Amino acid sequence: MPTIKDVAREAEVSIASVSKVLNDPNYGSVQMRSRVMRATRKLGYQPNNIARSMVMGKTKIIALVIPDIRNQFFTSVARGVEDVASKYEYRVILCNTDEDATKQREYIDTFRSKIVDGFIISVASDRDQYLAKVDGQTLPFVYIDRLCEGISADAIVVDNQDGAHKAVSYLLELGHRRIGLVAGKSDTLTGRERLRGYQEAHESVGANLHSDLMIDGGFTIEGGYEATKALLGLSQPPTAIFIANNAMTIGCLKALAEAKVKIPDEISVIGFDDSEWAEFFSPPLTVVRQPTYTMGTLAGEILFQRILGTAPQEKQEIVLRPELVVRESCRALS
Amino acid sequence: MPTIKDVAREAEVSIASVSKVLNDPNYGSVQMRSRVMRATRKLGYQPNNIARSMVMGKTKIIALVIPDIRNQFFTSVARGVEDVASKYEYRVILCNTDEDATKQREYIDTFRSKIVDGFIISVASDRDQYLAKVDGQTLPFVYIDRLCEGISADAIVVDNQDGAHKAVSYLLELGHRRIGLVAGKSDTLTGRERLRGYQEAHESVGANLHSDLMIDGGFTIEGGYEATKALLGLSQPPTAIFIANNAMTIGCLKALAEAKVKIPDEISVIGFDDSEWAEFFSPPLTVVRQPTYTMGTLAGEILFQRILGTAPQEKQEIVLRPELVVRESCRALS
DNA sequence: CTGAAAGCGCTAACAG
DNA sequence: CTGTTAGCGCTTTCAG
Numbered sequence: 001m002p003t004i005k006d007v008a009r010e011a012e013v014s015i016a017s018v019s020k021v022l023n024d025p026n027y028g029s030v031q032m033r034s035r036v037m038r039a040t041r042k043l044g045y046q047p048n049n050i051a052r053s054m055v056m057g058k059t060k061i062i063a064l065v066i067p068d069i070r071n072q073f074f075t076s077v078a079r080g081v082e083d084v085a086s087k088y089e090y091r092v093i094l095c096n097t098d099e100d101a102t103k104q105r106e107y108i109d110t111f112r113s114k115i116v117d118g119f120i121i122s123v124a125s126d127r128d129q130y131l132a133k134v135d136g137q138t139l140p141f142v143y144i145d146r147l148c149e150g151i152s153a154d155a156i157v158v159d160n161q162d163g164a165h166k167a168v169s170y171l172l173e174l175g176h177r178r179i180g181l182v183a184g185k186s187d188t189l190t191g192r193e194r195l196r197g198y199q200e201a202h203e204s205v206g207a208n209l210h211s212d213l214m215i216d217g218g219f220t221i222e223g224g225y226e227a228t229k230a231l232l233g234l235s236q237p238p239t240a241i242f243i244a245n246n247a248m249t250i251g252c253l254k255a256l257a258e259a260k261v262k263i264p265d266e267i268s269v270i271g272f273d274d275s276e277w278a279e280f281f282s283p284p285l286t287v288v289r290q291p292t293y294t295m296g297t298l299a300g301e302i303l304f305q306r307i308l309g310t311a312p313q314e315k316q317e318i319v320l321r322p323e324l325v326v327r328e329s330c331r332a333l334s
Numbered sequence: 335m336p337t338i339k340d341v342a343r344e345a346e347v348s349i350a351s352v353s354k355v356l357n358d359p360n361y362g363s364v365q366m367r368s369r370v371m372r373a374t375r376k377l378g379y380q381p382n383n384i385a386r387s388m389v390m391g392k393t394k395i396i397a398l399v400i401p402d403i404r405n406q407f408f409t410s411v412a413r414g415v416e417d418v419a420s421k422y423e424y425r426v427i428l429c430n431t432d433e434d435a436t437k438q439r440e441y442i443d444t445f446r447s448k449i450v451d452g453f454i455i456s457v458a459s460d461r462d463q464y465l466a467k468v469d470g471q472t473l474p475f476v477y478i479d480r481l482c483e484g485i486s487a488d489a490i491v492v493d494n495q496d497g498a499h500k501a502v503s504y505l506l507e508l509g510h511r512r513i514g515l516v517a518g519k520s521d522t523l524t525g526r527e528r529l530r531g532y533q534e535a536h537e538s539v540g541a542n543l544h545s546d547l548m549i550d551g552g553f554t555i556e557g558g559y560e561a562t563k564a565l566l567g568l569s570q571p572p573t574a575i576f577i578a579n580n581a582m583t584i585g586c587l588k589a590l591a592e593a594k595v596k597i598p599d600e601i602s603v604i605g606f607d608d609s610e611w612a613e614f615f616s617p618p619l620t621v622v623r624q625p626t627y628t629m630g631t632l633a634g635e636i637l638f639q640r641i642l643g644t645a646p647q648e649k650q651e652i653v654l655r656p657e658l659v660v661r662e663s664c665r666a667l668s
Numbered sequence: 669c670t671g672a673a674a675g676c677g678c679t680a681a682c683a684g
Numbered sequence: 685c686t687g688t689t690a691g692c693g694c695t696t697t698c699a700g
Contacts, residue, residue, distance in 0.1 A: 001448070001472055003677055014687045019679060028685065044467065049447035050393070051677035054384050055692050061449075069428070070409045070610075078403055082430060086437075091444055093427030094403070096416060103420075110425055113383035114335075115395075133378065138335055221610065250610050257614040276404075276555065276584050280591040282616045337693060348671045353695060362669065385693035389676050 002043040010039035022047065053114075061091045062303060063119040065107055067146075068219070069096040071247050072275045073292055074122065077144060080296020081120060088304050090117070099185070099219065101128040108134060118307045120299045122146045125187040140306035144299045146188045154306070155317045156299045160190050163288040163322035164197025164242070165204075167270045170286075170324060171240045172205050175333035176268060180231040180238035182217040182224050182248050191219065194244045194272060213238055217248040224248025228255035239267060239333055246273035249285075268330035272322075284327035291320050336377040344373035356381065387448075395425045396637060397453040399441055401480075402553070403430040405581050406609045407626055408456065411478060414630020415454060422638050424451070433519070433553065435462040442468060452641045454633045456480045459521040474640035478633045480522050488640070489651045490633045494524050497622040497656035498531025498576070499538075501604045504620075504658060505574045506539050509667035510602060514565040514572035516551040516558050516582050525553065528578045528606060547572055551582040558582025562589035573601060573667055580607035583619075602664035606656075618661035625654050 008015040013032060020027045021036040028036075039045070053059040064081050066074040078094060085092045093116070097104040104124045108131060111119055118140040123131070126148040134141060136153055143155035171179050181198050184191030195214070202209050215230050217223035224243060228251065231238055243249045249271035261267050263283060271278065274289040298318055305311035342349040347366060354361045355370040373379070387393045398415050400408040412428060419426045427450070431438040438458045442465060445453055452474040457465070460482040468475060470487055477489035505513050515532050518525030529548070536543050549564050551557035558577060562585065565572055577583045583605035595601050597617060605612065608623040632652055639645035 001469075005677080015678080016680085016687060016689090017685090020686090023679080032686080046443065046446040048388075048677055049444065049449050050384060050388050051692090052447075052679075053692095054388055054677080054694095055679045057692080059384070063427075069412055070406065072404060075404045075409065078430070082432075091429070091441070093397075093429065095425070095427065096412065098416075107425070109380065110383065112380040113386075115383050115393075135335075250614075253611070253614045257616075257618075277587075277611045277615070280584075280587045281611070282591075284591075339693080349694080350671055350673095350696080351669090354670090357695080366670085382693055385676090386695075387676095388678090388693080389695050391676075 001048075002045045003048070004045075006043055007036065007039045007045050010043060011035040057114070058117050059115060060089065061093060061116045062300075062307075063093050063095055063107070063111060063116045065095045065097060065104065065119060065121040067097050067099045067122055067124045068247060069094070071245070073145075073246050073273050073290065076292035077122075077296040077299075080293040080298075081300045082296075084297050084300030084304065090304075097124045099124050101125045101130075104128065105130045111139060114139075118142075118303050120144050120303055123148055123188070125185070126189055127187045136306075140303060142299050142303045142306070144295055146190050149189065152315055154302045154311075154315050156295050156302070156320070157317065158290045158295070158320045158322050160193035160322070161197040161200065163272060163290070163324075164194040164244070165201045166322070166324045167242050167272065167288050168198050168201035169204070170326070171242065171268060171270065171330065172201060172207060174240075174268065174330060176238075176240040177207055177333075178210065178213060178236065178238045178240075180228075180241040181214040182227040182231070182241060182243040182252055183214055184217070184219045184244040184248075186216060188219070191244065198242060217244070217251070219245050219247060221247045221251040221254075224251025225255045226251070228252040229259075232256075232259050232261065240330065241267060241269050243269070243271045246271065246275055249273070249278075253281075263329050264331040270330060274325060279327065283329050286327045286329045287325050288322045289325050290322050295320060335382075336379045337382070338379075340377055341370065341373045341379050344377060345369040391448070392451050393449060394423065395427060395450045396634075396641075397427050397429055397441070397445060397450045399429045399431060399438065399453060399455040401431050401433045401456055401458045402581065403428070405579070407479075407580050407607050407624065410626035411456075411630040411633075414627040414632075415634045416630075418631050418634030418638065424638075431458045433458050435459045435464070438462065439464045445473060448473075452476075452637050454478050454637055457482055457522070459519070460523055461521045470640075474637060476633050476637045476640070478629055480524050483523065486649055488636045488645075488649050490629050490636070490654070491651065492624045492629070492654045492656050494527035494656070495531040495534065497606060497624070497658075498528040498578070499535045500656070500658045501576050501606070501622050502532050502535035503538070504660070505576065505602060505604065505664065506535060506541060508574075508602065508664055510572075510574040511541055511667075512544065512547060512570065512572045512574075514562075514575040515548040516561040516565070516575060516577040516586055517548055518551070518553045518578040518582075520550060522553070525578065532576060551578070551585070553579050553581060555581045555585040555588075558585025559589045560585070562586040563593075566590075566593050566595065574664065575601060575603050577603070577605045580605065580609055583607070583609075583612075587615075598663050598665040604664060608659060613661065617663050620661045620663045621659050622656045623659050624656050629654060
C-alpha cells in the first residue's frame with residue numbers, strides 16, 4: 001500500500017502539503033494541487049484511516065449494539081441509525097451480542113479503546129454493570145429500547161408497560177379471563193415492564209392473576225415455543241395469549257400450529273412488536289407496534305449531539321408511545 | 335483516558351515493560367508484573383487499539399457487507415460468520431449497503447484504509463466494478479452468495495440455477511403451465527441464475543415460456559408486491575408463482591392476501607429462501623432452502639485462512655446445493 | 669531482566 | 685505558499 005510519503009515523493013512536494021491538499025480542497029497553488037492529485041491517482045493512494053484516527057482522536061464510526069440480529073425490531077432500528085449516520089458522514093457498524101453479557105463486555109472493551117466515536121446500545125442484561133466502565137464524557141453512548149438503571153445516559157425507549165397494558169386490556173374487554181403471558185427476560189427492563197403492564201391491566205379491572213399463566217420465554221424463538229407448549233399443556237389452558245416480543249411470537253405460532261389450535265377460534269393471540277409478515281399471516285396478527293425506525297433516528301441524533309458537543313449537560317430520556325394495531329387474531333369470548 | 339505512560343509512571347517502570355507485561359503473561363519478574371497489573375487496574379487502563387493497530391498493521395476486525403439487513407437470509411449468514419470470528423478472537427462488524435452501489439463504494443474505501451483485516455461481501459450489483467480497487471493480497475476478501483464475475487476472489491455460493499430448477503420443475507410436474515416468476519435483480523448473478531433455472535426447467539419438459547409471466551421484483555418487498563399485482567392483473571393470470579427471494583415473497587403474499595386469492599386452491603406458491611415464519615404460515619410455505627449458517631461459517635474460515643496466510647495460492651469457489659422443502663402451498667392442477 | 673529509542677502514517681502547529 | 689518538526693499511543697529491536 002502506498003503511503004503519504006510515496007505520494008509526496010511522486011509529486012515532489014512535502015508530505016505536509018499532500019496532507020493539506022487532501023483535506024482542504026482549495027489549499028495551495030493550482031499546479032501543486034494538480035501534481036498531488038495526479039500522484040494520488042497514479043499510485044492508487046488511499047489514506048490510512050487508522051493513522052488519521054490516531055492523531056485526530058476520531059474514527060468517524062459509531063457502533064450499534066443489539067442483542068439479536070435476527071429480530072426485525074432491531075434491524076429496523078438499525079436502518080434509522082444508519083440514515084442519520086450517513087447524514088453526518090459517519091459509518092455505522094453493527095455488533096450482535098446474542099443476548100450474551102460476555103459478548104457485550106467484549107464489544108464494550110473494544111469501544112473503550114477508541115475504535116468508535118460513540119455507540120448506541122440495547123443491553124443484553126441489566127444485571128451486568130460493566131457498562132459503568134465507560135466514561136460517557138470521553139465516549140458517549142445512548143440507550144435504545146433496553147437500558148441499565150443506575151448507569152446514566154441518554155435514552156430512547158418505548159412505554160412498555162403502557163403497550164402491554166393496551167394489549168391485555170383489549171383481551172380483557174373481549175371477555176378473556178385466562179390470558180397466558182409469554183414473558184420477556186426478567187433481567188431486562190423491557191421484560192419487566194411488559195410483565196408489569198400485563199399485571200396492572202388485570203388489576204385495573206379486578207381480574208385475578210394466575211401465576212401458572214405467566215411463563216418466561218427469554219425473548220427467543222425457542223423460548224416462545226417452549227412457553228407456549230407449557231401453556232397449552234395446562235389442565236386449564238388459556239383462552240388468549242399475549243407474547244412479549246417478536247421472536248417469541250414466531251415460536252408461539254409454531255407451537256400453536258403443531259398443536260393444531262385454531263387462531264382466533266380456539267385461542268386469541270396478541271404479539272408485542274409488529275413485523276413484515278404479521279399483517280398477511282392468516283389470520284392477520286393483532287400486535288403492539290413500536291416506532292422502530294424513529295427510535296433509531298432519534299438515538300442517532302442524540303448521539304451525534306454528544307459527539308459534536310452540542311448536547312445539553314443533563315441526560316435526556318425520550319419515551320415513545322407504542323400503538324395497538326388491531327387485526328384479526330383475537331375474538332370475543334362468548 | 336489513561337495511557338500506557340500513566341501506567342508506567344504509576345508502576346514506576348518503563349512503558350516498554352508495561353507493554354511487554356500486557357502482551358506476554360509471563361514476561362519479567364513476578365514483582366514487576368504485579369506492580370504493573372496493580373497500576374493497570376488502579377487507573378482503569380484500557381490499551382488504545384487504534385495505536386496498537388497502527389504499529390501492528392492488524393485491527394482484529396473483519397467486516398461483513400450485505401445488501402439488505404432486514405433479509406433473514408443475510409442475518410442468518412451473519413450468525414455463521416460471527417461464530418467463526420469469535421473462534422479466532424476477531425470482532426465482526428456488519429455493513430448494510432441497502433442494495434446501493436454507492437454505499438458499497440464508501441464501505442470499500444473505508445476498508446481500503448486498513449480499518450479491517452479482511453471482509454466478506456455479497457455485492458449490491460455486479461455492474462459496479464469498484465471492488466477491483468482492493469488488492470486481495472493486502473486486504474483479503476471473500477464473496478458470499480453474490481459475486482462479481484471478472485474480479486477474482488474466494489467464493490461461497492449456492493447453485494441458484496439448480497435451486498430454481500427444482501422449484502419450477504416441481505410446479506411443472508404438478509401440471510402448472512402458466513408459472514409466474516417474480517425475478518431478482520438482473521444486475522446480480524443470483525438474480526440471473528434463478529431466472530435461468532426457471533427457463534431451463536421449462537425447456538427441459540418442452541413447456542412454453544411466456545415473457546409476460548416474468549417480472550422483475552428487484553429483490554425487495556415492494557418490488558415483490560408490485561410484481562405480483564401485475565401478474566394478477568394479467569388477462570390470463572398464472573396458476574402458480576415462483577418468487578426468487580425472501581423479501582419479495584413477503585410482498586407477494588401481501589398482494590395475494592389483498593386480492594383474496596387463496597393459496598394453494600387458487601394459486602400455488604414457492605419461494606426461494608426459507609425463513610422462520612414460512613413454516614407456520616398458513617398454508618405452510620414450500621420453499622427452496624439455502625444452507626445460510628453454513629455459508630457464513632465457510633466464508634469465515636476461508637477468510638481467516640487468507641488473513642493468516644495459510645490459504646493456497648489459487649482461489650477456491652465452493653458451491654453448495656439448495657434443497658426443496660415441500661410443505662403445503664402448492665397443489666396439483668386437475 | 670529492564671529501558672531507551674525508533675517508527676507505524678498521519679495532522680497541525682510553526683517557521684521560512 | 686510550502687516545508688520542517690513534533691507528536692498521537694503503542695510495539696519492538698537493541699543495548700545495558
